C-alpha cells in the first residue's frame with residue numbers, strides 16, 4: 167500500500183532524465199539560465215540593429231540588406247514599418263524572457279532549496295513542466311519573426327488599437343497573435359514556478375531555518391513569486407481579451423470609429439485605456455520582479471565581500487515587503503498623460519514617491535555595510551556594487567518621473583528610456599552577472615577567471631553608463647522614444663552626435679559580453695577547481711560540495727543555528743560562521759583545535 | 760499513520776532519509792519539516808493557485824465593471840438554463856463532500872461512486888453552459904454583438920476551462936481509486952474537493968456579477 171518514491175533516492179542515470187527532462191532544481195535552474203542567455207543574445211542583436219538605425223538613419227547599409235533582406239530594402243535602408251518590430255521584441259524578450267527568467271527562474275530555482283536546506287523544490291515535476299512551458303514560449307516568440315508581417319510591433323506594452331487591429335501595422339498580423347500565445351506560455355510557466363517557490367520557502371525550510379534567518383536573496387525570491395502570482399493574472403486577462411478582439415470581433419479595447427486606410431473598423435465602444443490599466447497593474451510589479459532579486463544578490467554578495475553583517479537585516483526584509491506592497495499601488499504613474507483625474511494622478515504620485523523611502527533604506531544599508539569595511543574587490547563584488555550604483559542613478563530619475571507635472575513633459579521620451587534602462591535593465595543585468603560570478607563555483611565546480619571577470623566588469627560598467635546616461639539629455643530635449651528616424655525633425659538634428667556616441671558605446675557594450683561568454687565556457691572546462699566554500703561564506707549552499715550532488719547534501723540535511731550574515735564576529739577565530747555551526751562548535755580566539 | 764512525524768527543532772544527528780518517506784508517512788508532505796506550516800505542502804500550493812486564479816477573475820471583473828460604467832450598455836436576457844446549471848454545480852459540490860467523507864471510513868467503493876457522480880454533474884454543468892450559449896445565439900446574441908454578451912461568453916468560457924481542468928484531476932483520482940491507491944490521509948481527495956468547491960463559489964460569484972448586480 168505504501169508507494170515508496172524509490173527514484174528519489176538516486177540520481178537518474180540516463181542522459182535524458184538527468185540533463186534534459188530533469189526534475190532536479192539545479193539542472194532546471196541552469197536550463198532556465200542558459201536559455202535566458204540565449205534569448206539575451208537575440209534581444210541584444212535587435213538592440214544593435216536599433217542603434218545602427220538611430221545613429222545613421224539615412225545611411226545605406228547594403229551589407230544588412232544582404233543578411234536581412236526582409237528588414238532592409240535593396241538600398242540598405244531599414245523598412246520603416248519594421249522598426250517597431252525591433253524595439254517591441256527587444257523589450258519583450260529582455261523584460262520577460264531574459265531579465266525575469268535568468269534571475270528568478272534561473273537562480274531562484276538553483277538557490278532556493280540550496281539556501282533553505284531542502285533536497286529539492288516542493289513540486290519537482292511541476293518545476294520541470296514549468297521549464298518546458300517556458301521553452302515552448304521561447305520557440306513561439308522566435309517563430310514569430312518568420313511569419314508574414316514579421317513579429318509583433320506594438321511595443322512591449324502592446325497598447326491597442328495598434329495591437330488589436332491586424333490592419334494597423336504588419337506586425338499586428340500573425341506576429342501579434344504569436345506574441346500573445348508566447349506570453350501565455352511565459353505566464354503559465356512563471357506561475358508554475360511561483361507556486362513552487364512560495365510553497366517551498368514556506369514549507370521546506372530545514373530545521374532551525376526560521377523566516378528571519380533566510381538570506382535576503384530568498385526573501386526577494388519569495389516576494390517576487392507572490393508579486394508574480396498576484397499581478398500576472400491581470401495581464402492574462404488582458405491578453406485573452408486582446409485575442410478575442412483580434413480574432414473573434416469583440417470590442418473590449420477597440421473604440422468606435424477607428425479608420426485604417428479609409429476603412430472603418432467594425433468595433434464599437436471599447437476602451438484602450440482599460441488595457442493600459444490591466445497592463446500596468448502587472449507592469450509595475452513586474453519591474454520589481456526584475457529589481458528585487460538583484461537587490462537580494464547585492465545584499466548577500468556585499469556582506470560576504472565586506473566581511474561584515476548586512477547592516478540592519480530586519481530593515482532590509484521590511485523594505486522588501488513594503489516595496490512589494492507599494493508596487494501594487496503605483497501603476498497609474500505610467501498613465502499620467504492618459505487624461506486621468508488630477509486627484510487620482512496625485513494619489514498615484516504620492517504612492518510612487520513613497521517607494522523612494524524603502525528604496526533609500528536599502529541603499530543606506532548597503533552603504534552602511536560597506537562603511538569602514540575591508541572590501542575584497544572580487545568580480546561578483548564589483549558587479550554587486552554596480553547594482554547599487556545603477557539603482558541610485560536610475561532611482562533619482564524615478565523621483566522626477568513620479569511627479570505628474572514633470573512626467574507630463576518627458577513622458578514617452580528618451581528620458582524614460584534612460585530611467586528604466588539604468589534601474590530595471592541595468593540593475594537586473596548586473597544582478598545576473600554578479601550572481602553568475604558568485605555562484606558559478608556551486609553550479610559547475612570551478613571558478614571563473616578573475617582577470618577576465620574584472621575586465622568584463624569595467625568595460626560593461628563604463629559602456630553601460632555611456633550608453634544610457636546621455637539618453638537623459640535626448641529626452642529632456644524632447645526626443646521621443648520608439649522613433650524611426652530622429653533626423654526627420656530639425657529640432658533633433660543637433661542631437662545626432664549624442665545618438666552616435668550612444669550607438670558606439672552600445673556596440674562596445676555588446677562586444678564586451680564576448681569576454682563573458684568566453685570566460686564562462688572556458689571556466690566550465692578549465693577554470694580553477696573550487697572547494698565547497700571558495701568565498702568563505704555563511705549560507706547553506708556553501709556547506710555542500712561544489713557542484714552540489716543530487717539531493718544537495720550527501721548526509722543528513724544541515725541544521726541551522728544562526729542568521730546568514732555573521733561575518734567578523736568579535737572574539738571568534740574565523741571571520742565567518744556558517745549557518746549550520748552550532749554555538750558550541752564556534753572556535754573563539756585563542757582556543758586551540 | 761502519523762508515526763513518522765519528526766519532533767520540531769530537535770538537534771542534529773537525527774538521520775533523515777531523502778524526503779521523509781512518501782506522502783502517506785509525513786502528513787505535511789515530502790520534505791516538510793523544520794519550519795513547515797502545519798498544512799500539507801500540496802495544500803499550500805493549491806491555495807496559492809487559487810489566489811492567482813482569483814486575481815485572474817478580479818482582472819476580468821474590473822474590466823467588466825469599467826466597461827459597464829462607460830455607457831452604451833444593453834443587458835442581455837438571462838438564459839434560464841443557468842439556474843439549473845447553478846443547482847447542478849452546487850449539487851456536485853455536495854457529492855464531492857460526500858466523496859471526501861467516505862474516504863475517512865476507508866470506503867473506497869463509496870468513494871468511487873461519489874466521485875463518479877460528481878464528475879457526471881460536472882459534465883452536466885459544462886453541457887448546460889453550452890446550452891446557454893446556444894440559446895443566446897438563437898436570439899441573435901453572438902460573441903461580438905453586445906458588450907454584456909461578450910463578457911458573458913468570455914467569463915463562462917474561462918470558468919468552464921477551469922472546471923474542465925478540475926474534471927481531469929477528478930478523473931485521475933477516480934482512476935487511481937480503482938487501483939486502490941488511497942488511504943484516509945492521502946491529500947489528493949482533499950485537494951480536489953478544495954478546488955471543486957472553489958470553482959463552485961466562483962461560478963456563483965460570476966452569476967451574481969453578470970446578472971444580478
Ligand code: HEM
Pocket residue numbers: 323453454456457499500518519521522525560561563564565566567568569573576577578582585586589590591
Ligand atoms: C524611486 C523609484 C521609482 C520611481 C519614482 C519611478 C517612477 C517611474 C515613472 C513615473 C515612470 C513613467 C514614466 C513615463 O512613462 O512617463 C517610470 C517608468 C518606468 N520605470 Fe520607474 N520608477 C522607480 C523605480 C523603478 C524601478 C526600481 C524599476 C525597475 C526595476 C523601474 C522601471 C521602470 C520602467 C521599466 C519604466 C518604463 C516603462 C515603459 O513605459 O516602457 N522604475 N518609472
Ligand SMILES: [Cu+2]
Pocket residue numbers: 449450453496497499500
Ligand atoms: Cu512603474
